[in-house]
Amino acid sequence: MPKHIFVTGGVVSSLGKGLTCASIGMLLERRGLRVRLQKFDPYINVDPGTMSPYQHGEVYVLDDGAETDLDLGHYERFTNAPLSRDCNFTTGKIYLSVIEKERHGDYLGRTVQVIPHVTDEIKAAVRKLAADDVDVVITEIGGTVGDIEGLPFLEAIRQFALDAGKANVMYIHLTLVPYLKAAGEAKTKPTQHSVSQLRQIGIQPDVLICRTEKPLAQDEAEKIGLFSNVEPRAVIEERDKEFSIYEVPLSLVNNRLDELIVEKFNLKAQPLEINDWRQMLQRIKSPAHDVTIAVVGKYIRHNDAYKSIYEALDHAGIALHSRVIIRKIEAEEIERDGAERVLNGIDGLLVPGGFDYRGSSGKIEAIRHARERKIPFFGICLGLQCAVIEFARNVGGLADANSTEFDPDCAHPVVCMLDEQYAITDKGGTMRLGSYPCVLVENSKAQQAYGATLIHERHRHRYEFNNAFRDQFAARGLAVTGTSPDGQLVEVIELRDHPWFLAVQCHPEFKSKPTKAHPLFRGFVQAALGRREKKSSPQRTREAVVGAS
Numbered sequence: 001m002p003k004h005i006f007v008t009g010g011v012v013s014s015l016g017k018g019l020t021c022a023s024i025g026m027l028l029e030r031r032g033l034r035v036r037l038q039k040f041d042p043y044i045n046v047d048p049g050t051m052s053p054y055q056h057g058e059v060y061v062l063d064d065g066a067e068t069d070l071d072l073g074h075y076e077r078f079t080n081a082p083l084s085r086d087c088n089f090t091t092g093k094i095y096l097s098v099i100e101k102e103r104h105g106d107y108l109g110r111t112v113q114v115i116p117h118v119t120d121e122i123k124a125a126v127r128k129l130a131a132d133d134v135d136v137v138i139t140e141i142g143g144t145v146g147d148i149e150g151l152p153f154l155e156a157i158r159q160f161a162l163d164a165g166k167a168n169v170m171y172i173h174l175t176l177v178p179y180l181k182a183a184g185e186a187k188t189k190p191t192q193h194s195v196s197q198l199r200q201i202g203i204q205p206d207v208l209i210c211r212t213e214k215p216l217a218q219d220e221a222e223k224i225g226l227f228s229n230v231e232p233r234a235v236i237e238e239r240d241k242e243f244s245i246y247e248v249p250l251s252l253v254n255n256r257l258d259e260l261i262v263e264k265f266n267l268k269a270q271p272l273e274i275n276d277w278r279q280m281l282q283r284i285k286s287p288a289h290d291v292t293i294a295v296v297g298k299y300i301r302h303n304d305a306y307k308s309i310y311e312a313l314d315h316a317g318i319a320l321h322s323r324v325i326i327r328k329i330e331a332e333e334i335e336r337d338g339a340e341r342v343l344n345g346i347d348g349l350l351v352p353g354g355f356d357y358r359g360s361s362g363k364i365e366a367i368r369h370a371r372e373r374k375i376p377f378f379g380i381c382l383g384l385q386c387a388v389i390e391f392a393r394n395v396g397g398l399a400d401a402n403s404t405e406f407d408p409d410c411a412h413p414v415v416c417m418l419d420e421q422y423a424i425t426d427k428g429g430t431m432r433l434g435s436y437p438c439v440l441v442e443n444s445k446a447q448q449a450y451g452a453t454l455i456h457e458r459h460r461h462r463y464e465f466n467n468a469f470r471d472q473f474a475a476r477g478l479a480v481t482g483t484s485p486d487g488q489l490v491e492v493i494e495l496r497d498h499p500w501f502l503a504v505q506c507h508p509e510f511k512s513k514p515t516k517a518h519p520l521f522r523g524f525v526q527a528a529l530g531r532r533e534k535k536s537s538p539q540r541t542r543e544a545v546v547g548a549s
């Protein structure tokens with residue numbers, strides 16, 4: 001029977017529970033254990049698919065098409081645990097299931113209540129992951145202890161220990177120990193309060209992970225342990241990271257968290273194997289080059305809206321011994337100030353996915369700039385669609401070309417709705433979602449980057465390249481280098497007469513890892529590095545000459 005770790009958060013939100021869970025998962029996996037990860041989000045939306053990126057950040061898509069919380073992105077980047085729609089439940093999804101059962105008569109006329117029906121539903125969601133081939137299930141409870149909407153989840157995980165047996169369940173509470181400059185010391189009171197709230201619910205944490213700015217002194221850890229009824233060695237410091245989020249697992253190892261878990265559950269585990277991870281961190285700390293990539297999007301102000309894109313760029317940088325400096329640019333800034341000025345000095349341009357008309361002309365202008373100046377360009381989903389519009393207007397001679405998403409009645413709809421989308425009016429989960437195969441053209445840049453002709457990537461879109469324009473554009477240099485296996489859906493386009501101009505309908509960013517950069521991101525950043533070198537070499541020569549004289 002698998003063991004269960006429940007991770008809660010206290011004091012403030014945004015403490016990095018997702019990263020901590022991902023790190024714990026990674027450490028256990030690298031001790032030879034089979035791990036599953038799961039997140040509960042206490043909000044009422046059934047999934048984040050219809051939520052604004054300003055509210056929620058990125059919507060992370062899984063192979064099975066589930067639209068999930070971005071913490072699942074951390075789980076995938078840190079571990080090899082398979083993820084599915086059973087790995088993310090919101091209050092809305094739990095209640096939807098309870099209400100459907102009630103309508104179906106499954107409760108046999110009983111009064112349906114939070115306890116036991118909703119809590120049973122939550123526990124069943126946890127058990128869904130507890131298959132025979134799993135050693136440890138890690139369940140993250142979103143939100144902060146004390147939130148009203150989180151109560152049914154906390155009650156359910158309290159009950160879970162009664163059902164599964166105390167020896168099979170562990171509670172880890174992530175908390176904040178703020179450092180007060182004026183007092184010159186760390187303050188433990190908020191943690192004491194937060195643990196006391198948890199204990200009122202009936203949950204006694206086994207481990208406290210304390211987010212700190214400064215090292216946690218021994219006496220502070222002891223004090224926290226005493227007030228919280230937690231043994232001092234289980235009060236673990238997780239200090240702010242200077243370089244990278246990928247350092248989190250190491251600080252947990254330094255505090256022997258993996259040891260503590262293995263011991264508590266009496267698991268048969270191998271010695272920890274993280275040499276490749278350490279090497280990866282070493283590369284982050286000593287990059288040989290800098291390269292500047294502009295990301296032009298609509299939700300740039302929200303730090304998490306393009307989370308996986310930023311991570312995938314970093315991964316490519318790690319693979320290429322380089323630091324990717326990401327210049328985040330609001331598309332409307334280009335509409336206001338012009339591409340020339342805003343994009344000055346960049347080595348590469350990336351236009352990510354998005355929805356809706358706002359900012360589209362700025363993106364199109366940016367792509368034109370990259371095409372004409374031969375700046376490496378990588379378009380993703382809406383980025384591909386904008387590249388097609390740009391090409392149609394400025395190379396194809398169709399000045400009124402557009403996507404029907406932006407102008408339903410346009411004369412030249414070079415991007416239009418997928419046939420199967422016409423009948424659907426419901427907003428949730430109705431796109432082309434999840435993993436689909438794609439066949440690449442031999443010797444195209446995409447095929448060379450992947451080193452394969454059949455690939456699988458995740459999708460999240462309603463619109464696509466309009467096949468009616470394929471031949472006409474191909475004649476002018478826009479090559480379709482990847483399609484669905486039946487050849488019907490355009491998945492990848494490239495420009496022949498350009499150092500690296502490639503766009504995809506899928507979202508490759510979801511499959512990149514720090515230890516295994518995605519081939520397209522790697523190819524793109526490599527091309528940007530190539531441009532940077534070209535740009536800088538005449539100057540370097542001049543400097544050398546001046547230096548010599």
Ligand code: GLN
Pocket residue numbers: 352353354355356380381382383405460461462463464
């Ligand atoms: N809005 C576009 C579509 O639905 C692109 C979607 C995206 O970039 N994820 O097709």
